[in-house]
Amino acid sequence: xxxxxxxxxxxxxxxxxxxxxxxxxISGHATLYWYQQILGQGPKLLIxxxxxxxxxxxxxxxxxxxxxxxxxxxxxLKIQPAKLEDSAVYLCASSWDREDYNEQFFGxxxxxxVL
Amino acid sequence: xxxxxxxxxxxxxxEGTPVLLRCNYSSSYSPSLFWYVQHPNKGLQLLLKYTSAxxxxxxxxxxxxxFKKSETxxxxxxxxxxxxxxxxxxxxxxxxxxxxYKYIFGTGTRLKVLA
Numbered sequence: 001x002x003x004x005x006x007x008x009x010x011x012x013x014x015x016x017x018x019x020x021x022x023x024x025x026i027s028g029h030a031t032l033y034w035y036q037q038i039l040g041q042g043p044k045l046l047i048x049x050x051x052x053x054x055x056x057x058x059x060x061x062x063x064x065x066x067x068x069x070x071x072x073x074x075x076x077l078k079i080q081p082a083k084l085e086d087s088a089v090y091l092c093a094s095s096w097d098r099e100d101y102n103e104q105f106f107g108x109x110x111x112x113x114v115l
Numbered sequence: 116x117x118x119x120x121x122x123x124x125x126x127x128x129x130e131g132t133p134v135l136l137r138c139n140y141s142s143s144y145s146p147s148l149f150w151y152v153q154h155p156n157k158g159l160q161l162l163l164k165y166t167s168a169x170x171x172x173x174x175x176x177x178x179x180x181x182f183k184k185s186e187t188x189x190x191x192x193x194x195x196x197x198x199x200x201x202x203x204x205x206x207x208x209x210x211x212x213x214x215x216y217k218y219i220f221g222t223g224t225r226l227k228v229l230a
Contacts, residue, residue: 003158004158033217033218040222040223041222041223042205042220042221042222042223043159043205043218043220044220045217045218048215048217050215055215056215056217091158091159093159099216103149103161103164104161104218105161106151106158106159106160107158108156108157108158109158
């Protein structure tokens, strides 16, 4: 089966600019996650969708980050305006459902550098 | 809330020798636990998972882990390291919060395999 797709793979922007990331989960997966992985740290959950509804966005900096999952399939994550501390790898993952035993499948990530 | 501690940020072993990557967790209930591997510029891949069945869990590529409730540990082992095992390894606990589950990642252990 095809894996989780993400684009772009790399992005370099100036601070205060905006940027958007795209994710296409595995077909049939109801739950989609966006993580932020800062260099040297483990991934941190930003937002979790169940179909097209938000389940958990408690760690999403809502003053600058936004995400949507229209039609319950693809998702986009946007940062506007970007700050230097947003430099990280942004990972998208999906799973069949949101039970604790379900494996999450991860995409290759988008590496963002903010100058 | 659950938490995960990976006791070593870096581990070096010689090819053909055993691998031990240590992980301790804290949890207010019986959690699901996972080990993921991340090769450079690639997505996270599941090695194995514990979901309250057998305490000794076998995974891919010869890895296994033992769930020890009394020690709150979930250490990852492999009898004989291969050069291709060099990567970053993450221990993950599934945290139950407000009716949903989310992954809590450890900070990672970078495994280096020496020829």
